[in-house]
Amino acid sequence: MRSLAIWSLHLVLFLFTNIVIGQIGFNSPPDVQTWCGKPYMSTNQSLNPGGQFQFPAAQKDPLLHVTIQPRYTIYVDGDAEAEFIVGGAISHTLGGPYINTTSDKNGTITPFDTLKFTVVNEEDGEIPVIDSISVNTTGKLFKFPLSSWTPRPAPYPIKLYGSSPDGKQTYTISTSIYFLPHRTKGSAVKIDNLHGGLYVQNKFNSHSGWYALFPVGYYADGNHVTPTVFNTTNIDIYSSQGFNTISIVPDGGSPDQSYPIDSLSKYWDHVDILNLFNIYQLRFAFQNTTRLATQVALWKDRETLLSWYTADEPDGWSYPLNSTSLAYATLRELDPYHPVSLVLNCQNYHYTSYASGADIVMQDAYPVGINATYSIPFSTPCNTTYGDCGCDNCIGSLSDVSTRLEVLHHYQAYLPPSSPGVGNKPTWSVLQAFGEQSYWPRLPTSEEVVNMMMLSINHGAKGLSYWLYPSTVETNVQTGALGRVLSSEPALGFLLGTEPVRGLSVEGVMLDVSAWVLGEKVLVGVVNGVYVDVRAPAKISMPEGVSVSGVDQVLCGDEGWNIEDGKLVKSGFKGLEVSLLVLQRNTP
Known part of the structure; x- marks a missing residue:
C-alpha cells in the first residue's frame, strides 16, 4: 500500500529536487520510472511491461496431473497423525502422458482408472502411505501416524511414486512435510492446504490442540496504536469493535523505517492478553538478512504472532524477482512455526516469481473513486502498457476485488509442477477503507467496504484486511460487525471447512x-x-x-x-x- 505519508514524500522529492519516485521496470529503459512495469510519467512512452503469466500450452492428448501436499503446512509434536492430500486429475495442460489402458495379471486390457501410489520419506526410506485413488480424483486425504517420526526444525523430503496397475505408466512428484518440536512459549500457526484456513496453538488453548481463526483486521498506523508514550486505549477500542488481527505499519518517515521497540513490546504484552493476533510487517527489512534476523529474534516467541509479512506490493515497485523467495527461505529457517504473507498490487506482472515467496497471497485492488482510464496524479491515460491509476488494469467497480481474486486463483492453479510455490495457497483481500488522496479522491462508504468484504468471501478469500485504521467511525463499526460474524460459528465452520x-x-x-x-x-x-x-x-x-x-x-x-x-x-x-x-x- 502506498500510504499517504510515503506518497507525499515521493511527490515532494520529485517536484523540488527532481529525484525519481518510482522503480525501474525490467523491460523499461534505465531512466524510465514504472509501476507494475508500466511507465506512468507524461514524459514517457508506453511499452509492454512483460512479466505476464505464462499459461501452459494445451495438449491434444490427455495428461494425468498427479499432486501431493501435506494437509497442513506444519505438524507439531503432540499431533498423533498427519495427512497427505493426493490428486490425479485428467488435464490437457499439466501432468504426464496418460493412456487410458492398462492390463491385469492375465494380460487382459482394461481401462486405466486407478492410480496406485507409494509415498516415501526420502531421508530414511520409511513409507507412510501405500494406497490408490481413482483417476480424475482430486483432494483425497490419506492419514498416517507420526509416532515413529522425530520432531525437528527442518522439513522431511517426501516423494510420491505412482503408476498404472500394470506399472507401465509412471508418475513421480515431490513435496515436504514439517514435524516440529512442541512449543510451550509462543504461537504456532498452520495453514490447511485443502481449504486454506488458519489454525492456531498458543497459550489461549494451553498449547494443546488447534483452534480455527478467520483473520479480520486492519493495517494500523503505528503512531496511532504504538505511540511513544504507550497507553492501551486505542488498541482496546480496536479489539472491542470485533477485529481479531492487526498489522502495525512502521513509521514510514524514519531513516530506518522501524518500530519504537519499547512501546511495541508493551503493546504486544497487552494484545497477548486480548488474544489479538499480529501480522508482523517486515516490509522495510525483508531484503536485508541481518535486519530480518534481528526482527525475527525479537518477536518469534510471542503468543499472538500470526504471520510474517514481507513484501508490500513488490510487483508494483519492481523489487528484484528473487527478493521475496530469498526472504521466504530465510524466514523458514529462522522460524518454521509461522506462515509468510505478502500483498501483490499488479493484475499480471511476474506473479510466479513474487508469489513464490509467500504461503499466503493477498491482493489489494482499490477501486473506489478512481478514474480507471486516466491518472489523476500524472495526467496520463491508463491501459495495459502505460499509466498508473491506483488500481492496476481495473474498471473502477467494486467487482474489481472479486475479479482480482479469481485471477490470482487462476494463476496458482496453472503453475507448472517445476515452479516454486506450487500447490494450494490461501488468498486474502486487502480492502480499501481510505480515500481523499492521490488516485482516490473520496472515501468509500461503509456500504461499499462491506460489499467488497462479501465479494471477497464469495470468491474464496480466507482472510480480510483493510487499509488503513482508523477509517471512518461508521466503516470501523460495520467492518468489525461483519468480521465478528465471519470469524465465529456458524460461518467459521463453513468458510474453513469447505470451498464455495x-x-x-x-x-x-x-x-x-x-x-x-x-x-x-x-x-x-x-x-x-x-x-x-x-x-x-x-x-x-x-x-x-x-x-x-x-x-x-x-x-x-x-x-x-x-x-x-x-x-x-x-x-x-x-x-x-x-x-x-x-x-x-x-x-x-
Whole structure:
C-alpha cells in the first residue's frame, strides 16, 4: 500500500529536487520510472511491461496431473497423525502422458482408472502411505501416524511414486512435510492446504490442540496504536469493535523505517492478553538478512504472532524477482512455526516469481473513486502498457476485488509442477477503507467496504484486511460487525471447512452468489453490486444435487428470504445490499 505519508514524500522529492519516485521496470529503459512495469510519467512512452503469466500450452492428448501436499503446512509434536492430500486429475495442460489402458495379471486390457501410489520419506526410506485413488480424483486425504517420526526444525523430503496397475505408466512428484518440536512459549500457526484456513496453538488453548481463526483486521498506523508514550486505549477500542488481527505499519518517515521497540513490546504484552493476533510487517527489512534476523529474534516467541509479512506490493515497485523467495527461505529457517504473507498490487506482472515467496497471497485492488482510464496524479491515460491509476488494469467497480481474486486463483492453479510455490495457497483481500488522496479522491462508504468484504468471501478469500485504521467511525463499526460474524460459528465452520460453489444461477436480478455446502446445512452469500434499490424478485438456484427446505438463520442482512420450489427467493434489494444466511438442507 502506498500510504499517504510515503506518497507525499515521493511527490515532494520529485517536484523540488527532481529525484525519481518510482522503480525501474525490467523491460523499461534505465531512466524510465514504472509501476507494475508500466511507465506512468507524461514524459514517457508506453511499452509492454512483460512479466505476464505464462499459461501452459494445451495438449491434444490427455495428461494425468498427479499432486501431493501435506494437509497442513506444519505438524507439531503432540499431533498423533498427519495427512497427505493426493490428486490425479485428467488435464490437457499439466501432468504426464496418460493412456487410458492398462492390463491385469492375465494380460487382459482394461481401462486405466486407478492410480496406485507409494509415498516415501526420502531421508530414511520409511513409507507412510501405500494406497490408490481413482483417476480424475482430486483432494483425497490419506492419514498416517507420526509416532515413529522425530520432531525437528527442518522439513522431511517426501516423494510420491505412482503408476498404472500394470506399472507401465509412471508418475513421480515431490513435496515436504514439517514435524516440529512442541512449543510451550509462543504461537504456532498452520495453514490447511485443502481449504486454506488458519489454525492456531498458543497459550489461549494451553498449547494443546488447534483452534480455527478467520483473520479480520486492519493495517494500523503505528503512531496511532504504538505511540511513544504507550497507553492501551486505542488498541482496546480496536479489539472491542470485533477485529481479531492487526498489522502495525512502521513509521514510514524514519531513516530506518522501524518500530519504537519499547512501546511495541508493551503493546504486544497487552494484545497477548486480548488474544489479538499480529501480522508482523517486515516490509522495510525483508531484503536485508541481518535486519530480518534481528526482527525475527525479537518477536518469534510471542503468543499472538500470526504471520510474517514481507513484501508490500513488490510487483508494483519492481523489487528484484528473487527478493521475496530469498526472504521466504530465510524466514523458514529462522522460524518454521509461522506462515509468510505478502500483498501483490499488479493484475499480471511476474506473479510466479513474487508469489513464490509467500504461503499466503493477498491482493489489494482499490477501486473506489478512481478514474480507471486516466491518472489523476500524472495526467496520463491508463491501459495495459502505460499509466498508473491506483488500481492496476481495473474498471473502477467494486467487482474489481472479486475479479482480482479469481485471477490470482487462476494463476496458482496453472503453475507448472517445476515452479516454486506450487500447490494450494490461501488468498486474502486487502480492502480499501481510505480515500481523499492521490488516485482516490473520496472515501468509500461503509456500504461499499462491506460489499467488497462479501465479494471477497464469495470468491474464496480466507482472510480480510483493510487499509488503513482508523477509517471512518461508521466503516470501523460495520467492518468489525461483519468480521465478528465471519470469524465465529456458524460461518467459521463453513468458510474453513469447505470451498464455495461460486456463481450460482440467479433469475430476475444481477447478484453475486456463492454457497458452502457442509453436512445438513448450506451457507449462502449474496451481494448486490448495484448502487440503487432493485424492486424485482430474485430466485437463486442451489448447487447441483443440493436440495434445501428452509432458512435456518440470517447471519447478516434482511430477513425477507424464503424457499420456494427449492430456490432461495427474496423480493427487492437495497443498493449494495449483502446477505449471509444458513439454509436447512434436505439430506437423503
